[in-house]
Amino acid sequence: MAFGCLLLYIVLVAAALIDGLIRPLQTLSNVVSAMREGDYSFRARGAGMQDALGELAAEINALADLLQKQRVRSLEATALLARILEVMHAPLFAFDRDGVLQLVNDAGVRLLGLPHARCFGRTARELGLGNLLDAPDQSIHSFGSQPTRWLLRKAAFRQEGVPHTLLLLADVSRSLQEEEQAAWKRLIRVLGHELSNSLAPIKSIAGSLLARVDQMQGDESTLRDFRRGLGVVGGRADALHRFVQSYRLLAQLPPPQMKSVEVVPLLERLALLEQRVPVQLDPGPAATLHADPDQLEQMFINLLANAVDASLANGAQSVRIGWRLDEAGIAVTIEDRGLGIANTENLFVPFYTTKPAGSGVGLALAQQIARAHGGEIRLVNREDGEGARATVRLPVA
Numbered sequence: 001m002a003f004g005c006l007l008l009y010i011v012l013v014a015a016a017l018i019d020g021l022i023r024p025l026q027t028l029s030n031v032v033s034a035m036r037e038g039d040y041s042f043r044a045r046g047a048g049m050q051d052a053l054g055e056l057a058a059e060i061n062a063l064a065d066l067l068q069k070q071r072v073r074s075l076e077a078t079a080l081l082a083r084i085l086e087v088m089h090a091p092l093f094a095f096d097r098d099g100v101l102q103l104v105n106d107a108g109v110r111l112l113g114l115p116h117a118r119c120f121g122r123t124a125r126e127l128g129l130g131n132l133l134d135a136p137d138q139s140i141h142s143f144g145s146q147p148t149r150w151l152l153r154k155a156a157f158r159q160e161g162v163p164h165t166l167l168l169l170a171d172v173s174r175s176l177q178e179e180e181q182a183a184w185k186r187l188i189r190v191l192g193h194e195l196s197n198s199l200a201p202i203k204s205i206a207g208s209l210l211a212r213v214d215q216m217q218g219d220e221s222t223l224r225d226f227r228r229g230l231g232v233v234g235g236r237a238d239a240l241h242r243f244v245q246s247y248r249l250l251a252q253l254p255p256p257q258m259k260s261v262e263v264v265p266l267l268e269r270l271a272l273l274e275q276r277v278p279v280q281l282d283p284g285p286a287a288t289l290h291a292d293p294d295q296l297e298q299m300f301i302n303l304l305a306n307a308v309d310a311s312l313a314n315g316a317q318s319v320r321i322g323w324r325l326d327e328a329g330i331a332v333t334i335e336d337r338g339l340g341i342a343n344t345e346n347l348f349v350p351f352y353t354t355k356p357a358g359s360g361v362g363l364a365l366a367q368q369i370a371r372a373h374g375g376e377i378r379l380v381n382r383e384d385g386e387g388a389r390a391t392v393r394l395p396v397a
Contacts, residue, residue: 024053031060040068091150093167099124099133102164111169132167140172203237206230256292256372260397263287263330267321270300274319276308282322287330290397291373299369302362303334303377303390310338310388329375329395337387341379370394 027044034042043064044057085092085105094103100123109116112127124133132141137154150169157164210230213223264286271279289296307319316337323332363379370377375394382389 024057028053028057028060031064035064035067038071040064040071090171091169093124093129095124095133095165095167097163097165099130101127102159108169129167132169133165141169199237199241203234203241206234206237210234256295256369258290259293261289261291261293261296263289263323263332266293266297266300267323267332270297270304271321273301274304274308277311277317277319279304279308280318280320282320284323285325287323287325288397289330289373289394291394295369296373299366299392300332300334302366303392306362307334307336307338307388307390311336314338314386316387325396329393332392332394334390334392335382335387337385340381340386341388 024045031042031044034040043061088105089107091108091111092103092105093101093108096102101120104112104116104119109119112119114127119127124130132152135141135152135154137152139152141150141152142148149172151172153168153170155166155168157166207230210227213226213230216223264284267281271281304319304321311317311319314337318337320335321332322335323330325331363377367377370392373394375392378391378393380389380391381387
């Protein structure tokens with residue numbers, strides 16, 4: 001009986017040891033194993049006990065709470081980064097050290113013109129970005145089907161210890177064009193002032209000399225040559241003065257006086273103003289613009305005149321005007337059947353023209369009016385044959 005009681009006592013002590021030591025250790029082992037697998041929902045029991053195992057359980061539970069909070073923050077940060085990349089208008093690309101694409105946002109996918117899944121696994125050379133990957137930081141490049149100028153920003157980072165390269169493209173076409181416009185305005189102001197100051201006395205002197213020639217006695221052929229020469233000087237002075245005044249429009253365009261403008265009546269009047277060729281007006285939805293009606297009409301007149309000139313130069317008699325509404329506002333298109341655009345980079349540069357009698361003011365003035373109204377003008381060659389398409393985008397009221 002004594003031996004049996006001793007054996008029972010040993011069994012009870014062993015059970016107590018198992019329940020008080022082995023099982024808590026097994027529980028702690030399971031919790032640590034779950035944490036290693038990324039599951040932070042398990043917690044160890046006995047964290048409130050005032051012994052070594054209780055303190056160990058409390059520390060493991062605190063570690064699990066901390067890792068869970070960090071994981072939530074990491075998921076939130078990842079979701080925020082994905083959202084930022086999604087709404088970014090600037091194309092962004094990340095390449096590994098072998099030049100293989102690892103990350104691209106929606107703007108980059110649109111720029112590449114490929115499905116999202118087909119972008120990954122390709123090198124920068126295959127995607128046409130090899131020159132950007134080798135180019136220096138903050139350099140200007142032209143890329144894509146549109147005549148857009150991009151500012152390249154490069155940065156290096158590491159992922160899992162492997163070096164990567166981040167490329168960010170910022171569209172600086174409008175900023176550069178605005179800087180060019182400002183430079184042209186300053187130049188036009190200086191040249192206009194100096195030329196006007198010089199042309200006025202030239203014209204006055206030529207007129208005075210011409211009046212004195214009529215009073216002079218001498219050989220009639222010589223006097224006739226004097227009159228002809230002085231007449232040419234006065235006429236050219238007048239022509240140069242008008243030429244300078246036309247350019248000064250670019251530098252002195254007043255701010256738009258905003259009013260409510262109905263699009264349909266405006267375009268109908270525009271179609272009636274041009275009588276050299278029939279202008280087809282495609283029906284579109286009703287829309288209202290908050291704009292300066294005089295400036296807006298002048299902008300469309302310049303664009304329509306260019307379209308008609310291009311069609312006539314190619315022997316065509318077809319000009320179409322249409323419009324549509326989308327999320328960005330209204331898009332008005334003017335299509336011609338001319339020879340197309342040979343040099344798209346200098347379209348909106350003042351003084352640049354391909355017409356023998358052109359002044360190089362019309363398109364630059366039209367673009368300036370569009371931007372003053374928060375819009376933009378794009379000229380591209382048509383895909384369905386000869387001719388060009390001018391698209392004016394403006395915000396609707």
